[in-house]
Amino acid sequence: MRNPRASWRALLVQAVLVLALATLAYLAAANAAQKLARQGIVAGFGFLDRAAGFDIGQSLIPYAAATATYRDAFLVGLLNTLLVSGLAIVLSTVLGFAIGIARRSGNLLARAFAAAYVEGFRNLPLLLQLLVWYVAVRVALPPSSDPAQWGAGAYLSQRGLFLPRPEFSGFAALVPLAVVAGIGATGLLIRASRRAVALGQKPVPVLWPGALLVLGLPALTAAALALAGDPVPVAWPARGPYDIEGGLALRPEFAALLIGLSTYSAAFIAEIVRSGLDSVASGQREAAAALSLSRGQVLRLVVLPQAMRVIVPPLTSQYLNTTKNSSLAVLIGYPDLVHVFMGTVLNQTNQAVEVVALTMAVYLTLSLATALVMNRYNARAAGTRR
Amino acid sequence: MRSETEGYVRKTLIPPAPPPRRLGGPLAWARTNLFANWADGVVTVAILAALAWLVPLALRFLVLDAVWTGTSGEACRPEVVGRPVGACWAFIGEKINYLAYGSYPAAERWRPNLFFALLAFGAAWMLWLGAPKRAWGAAYLFLVFPVLAYALLAGMPALGLAAVATGLWGGLLVTVVVSMVGIVASLPLGILLALGRRSDWPVVRYACIGFIEFWRGVPLITVLFMANVMLPLFLPGDVTVDRLVRPLVGIALFASAYMAEVVRGGLQAIPPGQMQAALALGLTKTQALRAVVLPQALKIVVPGIVNTLIGLFKDTTLVSIVGIADFIRVLEAARADPRWSAPAVPATAYAFAALFYFGVCFSMARYAGFIERRLAAGEAR
Numbered sequence: 001m002r003n004p005r006a007s008w009r010a011l012l013v014q015a016v017l018v019l020a021l022a023t024l025a026y027l028a029a030a031n032a033a034q035k036l037a038r039q040g041i042v043a044g045f046g047f048l049d050r051a052a053g054f055d056i057g058q059s060l061i062p063y064a065a066a067t068a069t070y071r072d073a074f075l076v077g078l079l080n081t082l083l084v085s086g087l088a089i090v091l092s093t094v095l096g097f098a099i100g101i102a103r104r105s106g107n108l109l110a111r112a113f114a115a116a117y118v119e120g121f122r123n124l125p126l127l128l129q130l131l132v133w134y135v136a137v138r139v140a141l142p143p144s145s146d147p148a149q150w151g152a153g154a155y156l157s158q159r160g161l162f163l164p165r166p167e168f169s170g171f172a173a174l175v176p177l178a179v180v181a182g183i184g185a186t187g188l189l190i191r192a193s194r195r196a197v198a199l200g201q202k203p204v205p206v207l208w209p210g211a212l213l214v215l216g217l218p219a220l221t222a223a224a225l226a227l228a229g230d231p232v233p234v235a236w237p238a239r240g241p242y243d244i245e246g247g248l249a250l251r252p253e254f255a256a257l258l259i260g261l262s263t264y265s266a267a268f269i270a271e272i273v274r275s276g277l278d279s280v281a282s283g284q285r286e287a288a289a290a291l292s293l294s295r296g297q298v299l300r301l302v303v304l305p306q307a308m309r310v311i312v313p314p315l316t317s318q319y320l321n322t323t324k325n326s327s328l329a330v331l332i333g334y335p336d337l338v339h340v341f342m343g344t345v346l347n348q349t350n351q352a353v354e355v356v357a358l359t360m361a362v363y364l365t366l367s368l369a370t371a372l373v374m375n376r377y378n379a380r381a382a383g384t385r386r
Numbered sequence: 387m388r389s390e391t392e393g394y395v396r397k398t399l400i401p402p403a404p405p406p407r408r409l410g411g412p413l414a415w416a417r418t419n420l421f422a423n424w425a426d427g428v429v430t431v432a433i434l435a436a437l438a439w440l441v442p443l444a445l446r447f448l449v450l451d452a453v454w455t456g457t458s459g460e461a462c463r464p465e466v467v468g469r470p471v472g473a474c475w476a477f478i479g480e481k482i483n484y485l486a487y488g489s490y491p492a493a494e495r496w497r498p499n500l501f502f503a504l505l506a507f508g509a510a511w512m513l514w515l516g517a518p519k520r521a522w523g524a525a526y527l528f529l530v531f532p533v534l535a536y537a538l539l540a541g542m543p544a545l546g547l548a549a550v551a552t553g554l555w556g557g558l559l560v561t562v563v564v565s566m567v568g569i570v571a572s573l574p575l576g577i578l579l580a581l582g583r584r585s586d587w588p589v590v591r592y593a594c595i596g597f598i599e600f601w602r603g604v605p606l607i608t609v610l611f612m613a614n615v616m617l618p619l620f621l622p623g624d625v626t627v628d629r630l631v632r633p634l635v636g637i638a639l640f641a642s643a644y645m646a647e648v649v650r651g652g653l654q655a656i657p658p659g660q661m662q663a664a665l666a667l668g669l670t671k672t673q674a675l676r677a678v679v680l681p682q683a684l685k686i687v688v689p690g691i692v693n694t695l696i697g698l699f700k701d702t703t704l705v706s707i708v709g710i711a712d713f714i715r716v717l718e719a720a721r722a723d724p725r726w727s728a729p730a731v732p733a734t735a736y737a738f739a740a741l742f743y744f745g746v747c748f749s750m751a752r753y754a755g756f757i758e759r760r761l762a763a764g765e766a767r
Contacts, residue, residue: 327605
């Protein structure tokens with residue numbers, strides 16, 4: 001039974017809290033509105049349609065300073081953030097699993113090396129690591145006056161790696177669609193394989209047919225388009241008077257950020273993997289060894305599948321951290337979302353409230369989406385616990 | 387009698403197997419630990435080769451070829467010295483005061499020194515588990531010390547301490563100040579938020595969840611940018627915020643959200659019976675929290691708190707991006723000094739920074755591990 005006096009007090013305290021928060025928000029908004037009006041800034045997202053007029057070093061979509069709007073700049077930044085975080089997530093997962101497993105290997109040197117790696121990378125600020133990688137990458141590359149060249153259309157210099165860029169417009173858009181179709185078909189294969197295992201039949205092979213579908217379908221589509229007399233247009237990089245022009249440019253900033261982020265996150269993933277491996281009861285390992293499975297088989301068939309249940313939740317939050325950490329790009333000048341939008345666009349337009357809100361909304365959306373997926377996974381994992 | 391097993395029961399003895407060749411000695415040890423199979427052998431050889439290349443390289447750079455004395459970059463140029471040059475420690479030696487205090491007036495440097503000493507005293511009081519009156523230590527570190535530190539560093543003309551503008555602070559001093567403010571603000575705020583998140587009152591609960599998840603969902607660098615441009619906007623009239631205070635506010639809010647999640651983990655680990663027993667003894671809910679639940683919860687989250695502090699200490703480097711002269715920023719400024727332009731200077735600067743941050747973070751991590759093992763030993767009894 002609830003105490004009526006207590007519930008009155010609860011209501012009162014909460015009402016006061018709501019009122020206080022609302023007053024605070026109102027005062028802040030009123031002050032901001034007044035100051036913005038004094039600076040002659042029009043509130044709202046109308047500024048996104050204005051011409052940007054600045055260039056961006058690396059862009060996945062065609063972007064020209066002369067015609068682009070702030071909306072284009074936002075998209076370029078967002079795509080660059082997603083590109084570098086996506087690649088860093090893949091690389092750091094591979095490296096992190098290798099090092100995490102090495103920490104529990106039978107080889108003494110491998111264990112010691114993995115421990116040193118984890119302690120070294122975890123205990124240094126990412127910002128410092130990025131500075132070091134940036135200097136190291138630039139020292140290692142050939143000077144821009146004398147770039148290295150492979151074949152007709154790939155150059156490498158201190159200004160970056162230049163590759164031919166296919167233009168997927170018109171009929172050529174079928175190629176990316178084929179990639180999506182390949183991924184979908186692989187998903188169906190995985191389901192069929194799971195069903196076969198559940199029914200006690202031999203699993204359907206997934207790895208090679210899947211790789212063939214994801215890579216082969218778009219290649220086939222591109223070949224078919226070429227045979228039909230409408231090949232995918234390609235923008236080739238070429239040596240200009242000062243620099244290499246055209247094509248797809250991957251800058252040293254990108255390389256430094258990618259290496260730095262991947263190696264840093266890998267240290268954290270290694271710790272997650274290690275705690276996952278430790279969570280599997282040693283009886284499992286011993287029973288599998290008694291059934292004469294080799295060390296690799298024990299790991300692959302018995303320990304890792306059980307460890308994954310412990311590994312996946314912290315792993316996803318580490319992936320989110322990687323995405324958020326990619327915002328350190330601003331330090332070495334890689335044009336990610338924060339650099340392009342919170343840096344250049346904010347300085348040019350002074351639309352502080354809108355720019356900050358939009359940038360934070362992007363990261364919050366990513367976080368919320370991940371949290372939702374994670375909750376569903378946890379519910380499923382809890383349901384299948386044996 | 388025929389049994390069903392007869393078909394596969396062995397009828398003759400297996401000849402005895404020879405004894406294992408070696409079970410002890412260094413060779414057998416190397417076989418099991420380094421060359422258990424061919425893949426292990428390849429890994430071992432690869433790591434040994436990497437060490438054979440890396441260790442002499444690092445040793446030569448850091449010690450053997452290093453330049454220890456000199457007054458300008460000339461001393462660290464290989465063509466001037468006439469031998470290969472490693473780290474230019476002479477550069478660090480000359481800039482050490484700048485790295486420690488930034489542009490803090492030379493005559494007043496005893497004040498940051500006293501600040502560091504007071505901080506070390508408070509930290510030792512809190513971290514040494516056998517210290518007397520640790521509750522007083524907490525009161526000192528969280529209430530007395532911040533006031534003292536402010537008076538000491540910013541100055542207090544009434545006491546005869548000349549005012550020193552925060553724009554002059556720099557280097558290690560700023561890094562420590564930013565971390566300290568983060569810790570001192572985030573621990574109490576984090577505890578309040580964690581309690582609020584478990585409150586029965588929906589408004590309090592959702593306000594706390596919203597606050598925590600917001601700060602945890604965005605990168606720190608966007609928080610710092612926001613504090614830089616939006617804090618002045620939100621405040622009334624002509625109130626200006628010190629350039630150093632803006633990122634401090636951002637860091638404090640950001641860190642308290644992470645601290646709240648650590649403390650919440652501790653609160654969840656305390657069995658509900660503790661609270662129920664305390665209430666049954668006639669304690670009010672506040673008393674039960676303060677005297678029964680929180681002390682137990684905070685004790686088990688000490689390792690988590692220290693790990694959050696390590697993250698916070700590493701994250702303070704981000705204030706250099708919004709123009710605060712922290713350790714990294716003064717280091718970058720120092721290495722751009724034309725008088726000290728030498729090829730080895732950037733690498734020296736980064737090596738020094740790496741040694742500094744690694745020393746601090748690694749020892750904190752060791753401390754957290756020590757506490758964790760102690761707690762585990764207590765649980766096992």
